[in-house]
Amino acid sequence: MGVFSNSFEKKWFFFFIFLYVLIMIPFPWYYNESYVPGFFGVPVFLYSWLVHNSVVIIGIILFAQACLKRKDYQAIEKFLEE
Amino acid sequence: MSENYQTSEFILPFFIILAIYLIILGFIGYYASRNTKTLADFFVLSGKAGAIVSGFAYFASQYSISTFMGVPAITFATGFAGMSVSIPGIAFSMIIPALFVGRKLLLMRKKFGYLTMSDYLEDRYESKILKLIHAVLIVVFLIALMGAQTVGAGIILNTFTGLPEWIGVVSMGIIVVLYCMFGGMKGAMMTDVIQGFLMVTTAVVTFIISVKAGGGMENITAQLAEKSTAYLSHPGVKNNYSWTTYVSMILLWSFFTIGQPTLFTKFFAMKNYSTLFKAVILGTLGMLLSATLIEWSGVNAIVSLGDLSSNDFIVPTLLRENLDPIFASLLIAGIFSAGMSTIDALLVVATGGITRDIYQNIINPKASEKTILKLSIIVTVIVGALGVLVGLSKPDSIFGLIKFAFGGLGVWVASIILGIYWKKSNAIGAISAVIIGELIYILSKLGVINISFGLDPLIVSWAVTFVLMLVICRFTTSVSSKTIERHFDNLLKI
Numbered sequence: 001m002g003v004f005s006n007s008f009e010k011k012w013f014f015f016f017i018f019l020y021v022l023i024m025i026p027f028p029w030y031y032n033e034s035y036v037p038g039f040f041g042v043p044v045f046l047y048s049w050l051v052h053n054s055v056v057i058i059g060i061i062l063f064a065q066a067c068l069k070r071k072d073y074q075a076i077e078k079f080l081e082e
Numbered sequence: 083m084s085e086n087y088q089t090s091e092f093i094l095p096f097f098i099i100l101a102i103y104l105i106i107l108g109f110i111g112y113y114a115s116r117n118t119k120t121l122a123d124f125f126v127l128s129g130k131a132g133a134i135v136s137g138f139a140y141f142a143s144q145y146s147i148s149t150f151m152g153v154p155a156i157t158f159a160t161g162f163a164g165m166s167v168s169i170p171g172i173a174f175s176m177i178i179p180a181l182f183v184g185r186k187l188l189l190m191r192k193k194f195g196y197l198t199m200s201d202y203l204e205d206r207y208e209s210k211i212l213k214l215i216h217a218v219l220i221v222v223f224l225i226a227l228m229g230a231q232t233v234g235a236g237i238i239l240n241t242f243t244g245l246p247e248w249i250g251v252v253s254m255g256i257i258v259v260l261y262c263m264f265g266g267m268k269g270a271m272m273t274d275v276i277q278g279f280l281m282v283t284t285a286v287v288t289f290i291i292s293v294k295a296g297g298g299m300e301n302i303t304a305q306l307a308e309k310s311t312a313y314l315s316h317p318g319v320k321n322n323y324s325w326t327t328y329v330s331m332i333l334l335w336s337f338f339t340i341g342q343p344t345l346f347t348k349f350f351a352m353k354n355y356s357t358l359f360k361a362v363i364l365g366t367l368g369m370l371l372s373a374t375l376i377e378w379s380g381v382n383a384i385v386s387l388g389d390l391s392s393n394d395f396i397v398p399t400l401l402r403e404n405l406d407p408i409f410a411s412l413l414i415a416g417i418f419s420a421g422m423s424t425i426d427a428l429l430v431v432a433t434g435g436i437t438r439d440i441y442q443n444i445i446n447p448k449a450s451e452k453t454i455l456k457l458s459i460i461v462t463v464i465v466g467a468l469g470v471l472v473g474l475s476k477p478d479s480i481f482g483l484i485k486f487a488f489g490g491l492g493v494w495v496a497s498i499i500l501g502i503y504w505k506k507s508n509a510i511g512a513i514s515a516v517i518i519g520e521l522i523y524i525l526s527k528l529g530v531i532n533i534s535f536g537l538d539p540l541i542v543s544w545a546v547t548f549v550l551m552l553v554i555c556r557f558t559t560s561v562s563s564k565t566i567e568r569h570f571d572n573l574l575k576i
Binding site: 002003004005012013016019020023024026030031032033034035036037040041042043045046049050052053054056057060061063064067068072073075076077078079080081 | 129162165166169170171172173174177178181182186188189192298299300302303304307311314315316317325328329332336353354355356359360362363366367370374378502503574576
């Protein structure tokens with residue numbers, strides 16, 4: 001349940017942290033001091049943020065499904081519902 | 083463009099819609115009060131909140147009136163770079179706290195019966211002093227946060243009806259106090275569902291009308307480019323969204339939300355893991371949709387609204403200029419909602435800080451649950467009144483007040499994370515680190531010292547807190563083995 005408690009947790013933790021750090025790196029598609037127009041003239045960085053956020057949300061959905069299938073989570077789930 | 087919008091055609095619909103909306107909230111508060119029998123009901127809904135309530139409540143509590151007024155004001159002044167304030171890292175807002183602490187907190191509440199964040203700190207660090215310091219500080223910072231919300235209410239009322247701002251400030255305070263007094267967390271979280279829905283609707287409609295008012299997206303960006311391409315690139319036309327600010331904002335609204343007691347306790351209220359994950363997905367989608375569209379509307383308004391004396395007027399003005407009075411009033415209720423849904427959570431948590439953590443912990447340990455519940459009602463009124471006083475004195479802009487208080491609470495993240503992940507963390511380390519961290523943060527904010535390296539002062543203050551805790555705890559005695567076993571070795575043993 002902790003971020004380093006087993007290989008499953010570690011794998012997902014590093015997946016989210018990778019995405020978290022990635023968005024902070026000043027790649028020109030995330031942070032740009034020049035105007036690079038995308039669709040309708042909107043700066044490309046705004047579209048990149050939205051794509052990045054969508055990938056994170058898909059990651060959350062997959063993570064949730066994977067967690068709830070695991071026996072350790074199911075055992076705690078039963079305890080929480082008691 | 084004229085800012086004298088106080089025409090009679092808006093006053094009647096505005097008050098009628100607001101009255102209907104408040105009656106609905108009052109009814110929910112009354113319903114919640116009938117089901118609030120114990121302290122656990124009052125503070126954490128006895129850990130029975132479902133996914134929809136939890137998701138909406140988390141998002142509606144984090145996103146306040148600042149999201150609908152203060153932040154669009156920034157994007158209006160800065161351009162697209164201003165959207166760095168929350169959009170780049172928005173999907174991390176709930177998953178980062180859920181990953182690091184949320185899943186453990188849910189289990190701990192069930193096992194150890196925590197009702198407040200201070201309960202956790204006291205139990206983990208075996209320290210009533212740490213609990214007291216935390217309780218006092220959260221009450222101070224939460225009152226400042228409440229003040230910021232009421233400031234927004236005053237501006238809305240003034241923009242729409244011409245009535246003095248103080249009436250809006252006081253009215254919002256009274257309404258929220260009324261439904262929190264008796265309904266506690268249940269009243270707050272149930273109303274959050276309606277408020278969250280209204281917030282999303284307001285954001286969607288405001289975005290559509292802002293594009294239309296600007297003559298279409300292509301025309302808006304072309305006009306902005308003609309004015310200056312700084313509106314369409316970093317660090318923005320005001321030169322205030324540099325890369326360090328960009329990184330600070332991502333960290334601030336995700337990692338540092340771990341230290342926000344109003345969000346922390348939401349994990350205590352969730353029923354189980356299935357609820358937690360669904361709430362994270364739902365809440366994240368709500369945040370992404372509403373923040374993106376409302377902040378983008380602020381940029382679009384540069385073309386259609388031109389110069390305004392106060393940028394905080396952007397969204398109310400867009401609605402008022404482009405919609406009929408009834409529909410505009412309905413959506414304005416959405417902005418009121420944003421403020422109310424944040425104040426209600428703040429009120430419940432601040433009340434908990436005073437009644438449970440200070441009164442029951444220090445002054446009267448033998449106080450019965452009934453006494454605390456009664457006292458909670460009185461304290462809710464007092465804390466609400468103090469929030470209103472801050473709103474009336476308006477010491478800073480909405481966003482300025484929120485950032486200050488948010489940072490003050492964010493300093494606690496080191497003691498929470500290390501408490502959960504490091505067995506050697508102890509009270510001496512946590513207390514010393516937090517006191518020094520808070521001092522550095524406040525002195526940096528006041529401009530007395532400058533060691534932030536262009537980042538938000540919270541980040542440096544937190545880093546100092548973290549390192550100090552590591553060093554002090556390394557050379558001092560850990561908490562008892564019994565506590566270590568409960569919090570680490572036996573926590574997952576069911």
